[in-house]
Amino acid sequence: MLTKIVEKKKHEVARLELPQLRNVPKYSFYEALMSPKRSLGVIAEMKKASPSKGVLKENFSPIDIGADYEKAGVDCISVLTDQSFFKGSTLDLITVKELTQVPVLRKDFIIDRLQIEESVRIGADAILLIAEILTDDKLLLFYNEATDKGLDVLVEVHSLERLFQLLQTLSPKIIGVNNRNLQTFETNIKTTKQLAEHIPDNSLLVSESGILTHEDLKEVAEYGANAVLVGEAFMKDISPGVGVKRLFGELEHV
Numbered sequence: 001m002l003t004k005i006v007e008k009k010k011h012e013v014a015r016l017e018l019p020q021l022r023n024v025p026k027y028s029f030y031e032a033l034m035s036p037k038r039s040l041g042v043i044a045e046m047k048k049a050s051p052s053k054g055v056l057k058e059n060f061s062p063i064d065i066g067a068d069y070e071k072a073g074v075d076c077i078s079v080l081t082d083q084s085f086f087k088g089s090t091l092d093l094i095t096v097k098e099l100t101q102v103p104v105l106r107k108d109f110i111i112d113r114l115q116i117e118e119s120v121r122i123g124a125d126a127i128l129l130i131a132e133i134l135t136d137d138k139l140l141l142f143y144n145e146a147t148d149k150g151l152d153v154l155v156e157v158h159s160l161e162r163l164f165q166l167l168q169t170l171s172p173k174i175i176g177v178n179n180r181n182l183q184t185f186e187t188n189i190k191t192t193k194q195l196a197e198h199i200p201d202n203s204l205l206v207s208e209s210g211i212l213t214h215e216d217l218k219e220v221a222e223y224g225a226n227a228v229l230v231g232e233a234f235m236k237d238i239s240p241g242v243g244v245k246r247l248f249g250e251l252e253h254v
């Protein structure tokens with residue numbers, strides 16, 4: 001599946017026209033995760049659909065979701081901008097940046113430098129770089145380029161092997177352990193446990209994907225996660241903000 005997504009992305013990048021630079025206030029993604037509002041940082045994701053689960057939210061409104069997340073006191077918002085597989089768009093991110101005062105992560109499959117410039121222009125505060133789809137050379141190049149352009153970077157990794165490899169050339173300030181295998185789409189939050197002890201002490205650890213319940217949250221916190229990245233659980237709750245509160249055990253049964 002990952003190969004299919006990357007192939008499609010190559011075609012999209014070949015046609016990519018850079019938008020105008022938008023002048024929006026910048027918020028530090030890193031700082032927000034360094035001083036989370038709750039016991040654990042939360043990056044709340046908006047995604048309309050995913051290749052594994054299909055449509056997650058029918059009446060998908062980035063305006064409403066962004067406002068609801070902000071009201072629920074999330075630390076950061078992640079916006080899926082991939083159109084073909086996740087039904088997102090860069091316009092969703094632009095909308096969220098215009099309406100909220102929360103750092104925003106652009107979540108996409110970045111395989112080309114042009115997408116980094118595009119992320120800057122649409123006003124993203126941070127980008128995702130997926131180690132599994134980039135060589136070490138590219139990962140380092142993109143990491144430095146993004147940082148130079150004022151973006152924070154969440155470096156995502158799924159396997160221990162890939163983690164060891166990338167740590168030889170790069171020490172990311174923020175490392176995301178994706179509990180989902182992007183080839184098979186299976187999630188297992190024990191992935192966080194497996195990788196956590198090998199994450200450098202000075203990197204922030206974000207546990208990503210498959211975190212559905214308060215129990216899951218406590219489990220990844222025990223493994224040493226500093227923050228979580230959650231999408232599906234929030235998209236499927238009665239409202240995204242209620243989902244945030246439920247995950248943190250701040251609600252009884254709503």
Ligand SMILES: O=P(O)(O)OC[C@@H](O)[C@@H](O)c1c[nH]c2ccccc12
Nearest residue numbers: 178208209210211229230231232233
């Ligand atoms: O909806 P979930 O299981 O809570 O997962 C959120 C996020 O981690 C997931 O959307 C994700 C993690 N890495 C990605 C890379 C590309 C697309 C999507 C993702």
